Amino acid sequence: MSAPLLDVRNLRVEFPTRRGTLVAVDDVSFTISSGEVLGVVGESGAGKSLTGMAIIGLLEPPGRIAAGQIVLEGGRIDDLSPDALRRIRGRRIGAIFQDPLTSLDPLYTIGRQITETILTHLPVTRRQARERAIGLLAEVGIPAPERRMDHYPHQFSGGMRQRIVIALALCAEPRLIIADEPTTALDVSTQAQIIKLLQRLSQQHGAAVLLITHDMGVIAETAHRVAVMYAGRLVEIGATRAVIQAPRHPYTAGLMRSIPRVGTRARLAQIDGAMPRLAAIPAGCAFHPRCPQRFEPCARARPSLFEVGDRRTACWLYGDAQTG
Amino acid sequence: MRKPVEIPRPLVALHAVGRDFDVSKPWLNRMIEREARHLLTAVDDFSLEVRSGETLALVGESGCGKSTVARLIAGLYPPTRGRIEFDGRSQGASPSELWNAEVRRRMQMIFQDPYASLNPRWRVTDIIAEPLRAHGSLTRRADLRARVAELLSQVGLSPADGDRYPHEFSGGQRQRISIARALSSTPEFLMCDEPTSALDVSVQAQILNLMKGLQEQLQLTYLFISHNLAVVSQMATRVGVMYLGRLVELANAPTVFSSPRHPYTRMLLDAIPDLEMTGRPRTPVAGEVANPLAPPPGCAFHPRCPLANPRCRAERPQLTATAQGALVACHAVEEGRD
Numbered sequence: 001m002s003a004p005l006l007d008v009r010n011l012r013v014e015f016p017t018r019r020g021t022l023v024a025v026d027d028v029s030f031t032i033s034s035g036e037v038l039g040v041v042g043e044s045g046a047g048k049s050l051t052g053m054a055i056i057g058l059l060e061p062p063g064r065i066a067a068g069q070i071v072l073e074g075g076r077i078d079d080l081s082p083d084a085l086r087r088i089r090g091r092r093i094g095a096i097f098q099d100p101l102t103s104l105d106p107l108y109t110i111g112r113q114i115t116e117t118i119l120t121h122l123p124v125t126r127r128q129a130r131e132r133a134i135g136l137l138a139e140v141g142i143p144a145p146e147r148r149m150d151h152y153p154h155q156f157s158g159g160m161r162q163r164i165v166i167a168l169a170l171c172a173e174p175r176l177i178i179a180d181e182p183t184t185a186l187d188v189s190t191q192a193q194i195i196k197l198l199q200r201l202s203q204q205h206g207a208a209v210l211l212i213t214h215d216m217g218v219i220a221e222t223a224h225r226v227a228v229m230y231a232g233r234l235v236e237i238g239a240t241r242a243v244i245q246a247p248r249h250p251y252t253a254g255l256m257r258s259i260p261r262v263g264t265r266a267r268l269a270q271i272d273g274a275m276p277r278l279a280a281i282p283a284g285c286a287f288h289p290r291c292p293q294r295f296e297p298c299a300r301a302r303p304s305l306f307e308v309g310d311r312r313t314a315c316w317l318y319g320d321a322q323t324g
Numbered sequence: 325m326r327k328p329v330e331i332p333r334p335l336v337a338l339h340a341v342g343r344d345f346d347v348s349k350p351w352l353n354r355m356i357e358r359e360a361r362h363l364l365t366a367v368d369d370f371s372l373e374v375r376s377g378e379t380l381a382l383v384g385e386s387g388c389g390k391s392t393v394a395r396l397i398a399g400l401y402p403p404t405r406g407r408i409e410f411d412g413r414s415q416g417a418s419p420s421e422l423w424n425a426e427v428r429r430r431m432q433m434i435f436q437d438p439y440a441s442l443n444p445r446w447r448v449t450d451i452i453a454e455p456l457r458a459h460g461s462l463t464r465r466a467d468l469r470a471r472v473a474e475l476l477s478q479v480g481l482s483p484a485d486g487d488r489y490p491h492e493f494s495g496g497q498r499q500r501i502s503i504a505r506a507l508s509s510t511p512e513f514l515m516c517d518e519p520t521s522a523l524d525v526s527v528q529a530q531i532l533n534l535m536k537g538l539q540e541q542l543q544l545t546y547l548f549i550s551h552n553l554a555v556v557s558q559m560a561t562r563v564g565v566m567y568l569g570r571l572v573e574l575a576n577a578p579t580v581f582s583s584p585r586h587p588y589t590r591m592l593l594d595a596i597p598d599l600e601m602t603g604r605p606r607t608p609v610a611g612e613v614a615n616p617l618a619p620p621p622g623c624a625f626h627p628r629c630p631l632a633n634p635r636c637r638a639e640r641p642q643l644t645a646t647a648q649g650a651l652v653a654c655h656a657v658e659e660g661r662d
Contacts, residue, residue, distance in 0.1 A: 043525075043526065188385070188551060188596065189612075192597070195597070216525070217599050244599065255526055258528070259525050259529075261554055261557070262557045268529040270530045271526045274497075274527070
């Protein structure tokens with residue numbers, strides 16, 4: 001088996017505050033291979049975006065990586081200098097964020113923004129960069145790309161802007177693409193187009209994609225594997241179909257049951273209560289106060305990710321409380 | 325089998341309502357650049373009845389005018405054309421006909437963003453009691469407090485939460501506060517504009533269940549606006565599909581979801597991600613919503629429609645009843661070429 005492209009090991013992100021240290025991402029480990037899409041789902045505040053930010057080295061201070069390693073193509077990138085990290089961003093890691101307007105500079109034409117990005121990362125002439133930019137715009141489905149190069153971001157619709165952001169992320173053929181809620185700000189029909197585009201690009205370019213979203217539908221359509229996060233921790237990770245059709249962790253199961261589906265009107269199953277705040281994460285399993293299946297060890301000890309069959313689940317139902 | 329049921333009386337009725345917004349440049353620029361005024365028609369020729377006790381859902385992509393319809397009904401701005409009726413009273417384009425206090429008490433709104441719709445400097449009690457004070461329903465402090473406590477427990481919060489500020493609550497709890505505020509003046513008609521779009525799915529399930537329960541308990545009528553068809557399928561009695569300011573399909577919810585007729589409705593249903601992972605083949609969705617400042621002639625949907633022909637490009641289709649009792653504005657459906 002080939003080494004994974006990205007290997008995140010025991011990542012821990014902390015925010016020191018006056019009232020003590022908040023642990024926003026706690027002991028998270030996963031890998032992604034070339035050409036694979038790994039989905040990360042969870043509610044707001046579950047730590048999924050911070051995980052992505054930690055990987056590209058864009059954590060906002062005072063947030064910091066307190067423990068763990070991030071290994072990209074065999075080399076650690078979590079301990080690099082800011083300068084070295086800046087060279088990796090854009091070149092080896094591309095990023096796509098939720099709001100395409102904040103990722104684009106309103107004062108420059110999109111052609112200039114894409115060309116500059118290419119010139120920053122690749123040893124090409126300005127003319128070659130321009131040609132590459134036009135090619136990229138065509139690839140992400142912008143009609144009449146040559147003419148559109150001279151337009152400003154406000155002259156594009158939301159879906160078109162997100163395509164441009166994707167083109168920007170692809171400029172230097174990055175090995176890893178981090179897409180943080182790339183379709184959340186878009187309408188359903190546009191969302192479907194962007195999902196298709198991401199899928200096609202990851203296949204064609206063989207890039208690894210970390211797809212962060214709160215939308216299980218998007219995961220079902222796009223991701224090969226899915227990681228479910230709750231209160232900063234990974235609770236379940238496995239093949240998308242297996243996790244969606246037969247969730248094991250009681251949180252994943254509750255989440256799946258609470259999603260409304262077309263054609264049903266039965267009362268939705270709901271998980272009572274809310275995800276704990278970072279300052280008040282319960283001892284043991286963070287989900288135990290809301291869990292319908294909790295038993296003796298849950299409040300006492302934190303379950304590790306137990307490997308059973310096709311996936312890993314952080315739940316005492318699947319591990320041995322004596323040895324674990 | 326199905327009994328012929330009496331159709332409940334309409335609580336709200338819109339008759340050929342239209343609303344234009346002036347999006348022209350300032351006067352001086354228009355003079356210098358010799359430009360004409362630009363009018364954006366957000367809603368046009370819009371007729372609809374909301375029946376007492378039902379949940380009528382309006383769906384469509386951003387900019388289709390669904391929120392404008394709610395704001396027109398609420399009287400937040402007057403219609404440019406047409407009339408709006410609420411329980412026999414009517415409102416038209418003239419500002420002198422705006423809803424009186426009694427009508428305003430009987431209809432309330434719940435907004436999408438529970439972070440923007442609650443005053444951060446007010447305690448929850450004051451936020452919920454505001455409509456009571458505004459309508460003068462209750463004036464004694466003790467009565468207000470008792471009513472607020474009752475409302476808080478009705479939406480699943482604790483009466484003690486009234487002394488706290490909005491920032492102390494999560495998104496779902498804030499939306500519960502918005503609902504309590506909307507219910508405080510004992511309205512019959514609630515307009516819910518994307519009430520769960522800003523919430524996580526597990527919280528969304530809690531809010532949708534709460535809204536269903538309250539509807540049964542208090543016999544409320546809902547106008548439910550959402551772009552999420554799965555949520556609409558969960559809530560709606562009838563569904564209206566809007567495209568560029570017009571109604572393109574209106575039918576009972578089961579009919580819309582089992583046999584959608586308008587090509588746009590079918591496209592929207594097809595765009596829902598397939599959670600069951602059945603591998604069902606999906607027709608790729610083509611194109612984007614046209615610019616509302618220059619809507620296409622004929623049927624506004626024709627540039628994206630797989631069934632478009634010359635008639636669709638020239639002539640605007642009218643809402644026509646189908647055999648299943650749906651209203652559909654589509655030449656292809658009418659001619660049977662769908």
